[in-house]
Amino acid sequence: MSNFQYAEMPDAEGYFGEYGGQIIPPELQQVMNDIDKAYEEIRQTEAFQNELKTLFADYIGRPSPIFHARRLSEKLGGAQIYLKREDLNHTGAHKINHCLGEALLAKYMGKTKVIAETGAGQHGVALATACALVGIPCEIHMGQVDIEKEHPNVVKMKILGCNLIPVTRGTATLKDAVDSAFEEYLKDPQNFIYAIGSVVGPHPFPKMVRDFQSIIGMEAREQFLSRHGKLPDYLAACVGGGCNAIGLFTAFLEDEAVKMVGIEPAGKGLDTDKHSATLTLGKPGQIHGMKCYVLETEEGEPMPVHSIASGLDYPGVGPQHAYLKDLGRVQYDTATDQECLDAFITLSRVEGIIPALESSHAVAWAIRTAPTLNSDQTILVNISGRGDKDADYVADLLGL
Numbered sequence: 001m002s003n004f005q006y007a008e009m010p011d012a013e014g015y016f017g018e019y020g021g022q023i024i025p026p027e028l029q030q031v032m033n034d035i036d037k038a039y040e041e042i043r044q045t046e047a048f049q050n051e052l053k054t055l056f057a058d059y060i061g062r063p064s065p066i067f068h069a070r071r072l073s074e075k076l077g078g079a080q081i082y083l084k085r086e087d088l089n090h091t092g093a094h095k096i097n098h099c100l101g102e103a104l105l106a107k108y109m110g111k112t113k114v115i116a117e118t119g120a121g122q123h124g125v126a127l128a129t130a131c132a133l134v135g136i137p138c139e140i141h142m143g144q145v146d147i148e149k150e151h152p153n154v155v156k157m158k159i160l161g162c163n164l165i166p167v168t169r170g171t172a173t174l175k176d177a178v179d180s181a182f183e184e185y186l187k188d189p190q191n192f193i194y195a196i197g198s199v200v201g202p203h204p205f206p207k208m209v210r211d212f213q214s215i216i217g218m219e220a221r222e223q224f225l226s227r228h229g230k231l232p233d234y235l236a237a238c239v240g241g242g243c244n245a246i247g248l249f250t251a252f253l254e255d256e257a258v259k260m261v262g263i264e265p266a267g268k269g270l271d272t273d274k275h276s277a278t279l280t281l282g283k284p285g286q287i288h289g290m291k292c293y294v295l296e297t298e299e300g301e302p303m304p305v306h307s308i309a310s311g312l313d314y315p316g317v318g319p320q321h322a323y324l325k326d327l328g329r330v331q332y333d334t335a336t337d338q339e340c341l342d343a344f345i346t347l348s349r350v351e352g353i354i355p356a357l358e359s360s361h362a363v364a365w366a367i368r369t370a371p372t373l374n375s376d377q378t379i380l381v382n383i384s385g386r387g388d389k390d391a392d393y394v395a396d397l398l399g400l
């Protein structure tokens with residue numbers, strides 16, 4: 001297996017092996033190809049590179065540190081656990097990395113409006129933040145049911161000046177918000193841009209979002225090498241759509257000795273219908289304009305998925321993950337809601353770091369795996385975001 005295939009992914013049509021592509025009407029393919037062409041030109045320019053680099057440093061606060069979780073490692077009595085602290089980014093998670101990239105690209109392309117949907121509001125807040133900074137109008141579609149559930153994120157989006165569109169059709173949740181946002185986008189795709197929230201959707205989004213997120217692994221590789229003179233033995237990251245994971249993995253793909261694990265939500269158990277383990281239990285199929293693994297009902301509809309972490313409940317997954325799974329380059333494992341809760345509390349109490357419930361899936365995997373390894377081995381866990389947003393929910397659940 002040559003290294004070439006990793007560096008060159010995806011091909012010109014947006015395929016990672018058999019996954020990805022543009023499963024959309026021809027008019028939209030043209031629009032997507034225009035975005036790809038503009039992106040490939042703009043990303044090479046010094047102006048764009050300098051602006052993004054400066055904002056990563058001075059606005060997001062990059063590089064995010066790597067922290068040695070000494071107490072946790074000692075307690076587990078095995079591998080040394082290190083944390084890549086994306087939770088310390090401005091707005092508290094990794095999403096700001098690609099939202100800033102997308103907002104800047106929109107500005108350089110002369111777009112007049114950035115459109116997106118949001119479920120729990122994390123993508124909405126990160127995008128509204130980036131658009132406020134860049135100075136471009138932002139319109140976020142959100143289901144009415146979600147609006148009522150996610151009050152803190154709703155008010156943040158309003159404060160940041162985005163136009164929040166409540167969606168009342170259907171079940172008034174994420175799926176309806178996607179439909180509503182997409183209809184608005186189709187009114188003028190020349191002047192609007194649809195900012196996808198992970199490494200999913202039609203080409204070029206899986207590639208662009210990966211490129212913007214790959215800063216995580218580029219930093220981590222350098223930080224780890226300069227401190228330890230060697231690379232980590234394992235990388236671990238949670239997988240919903242898969243952008244924080246691919247962001248960490250990309251810089252290490254050619255390092256054959258580095259094992260990589262993506263952790264999906266097993267929810268209430270893989271033997272129930274309350275999980276979101278797309279790569280673990282799904283099959284190759286189509287969703288949202290791409291070919292990837294999909295969790296489907298017997299009727300071929302996307303399955304209603306579940307995770308304690310709302311950022312991970314997606315019945316598809318980024319096409320590059322599907323490819324890396326088939327190649328065997330990345331292993332995909334799962335953690336249940338209960339393991340995730342335990343990990344959330346453990347990291348909080350042993351290291352004083354409250355991780356997002358999403359990130360807690362990766363922490364749970366490290367807690368399970370470290371005792372099976374030697375004390376000179378290392379696991380680098382991506383803490384994709386901070387858990388402030390989950391604190392009230394967890395406190396209620398545990399009766400704190």
Ligand SMILES: *Cc1c(COP(=O)(O)O)cnc(C)c1O
Nearest residue numbers: 198240241242243244311358385
């Ligand atoms: C949205 C989110 C995720 C899931 O998104 P990916 O595309 O799978 O990375 C993970 N962690 C946090 C904190 C999130 O907000």
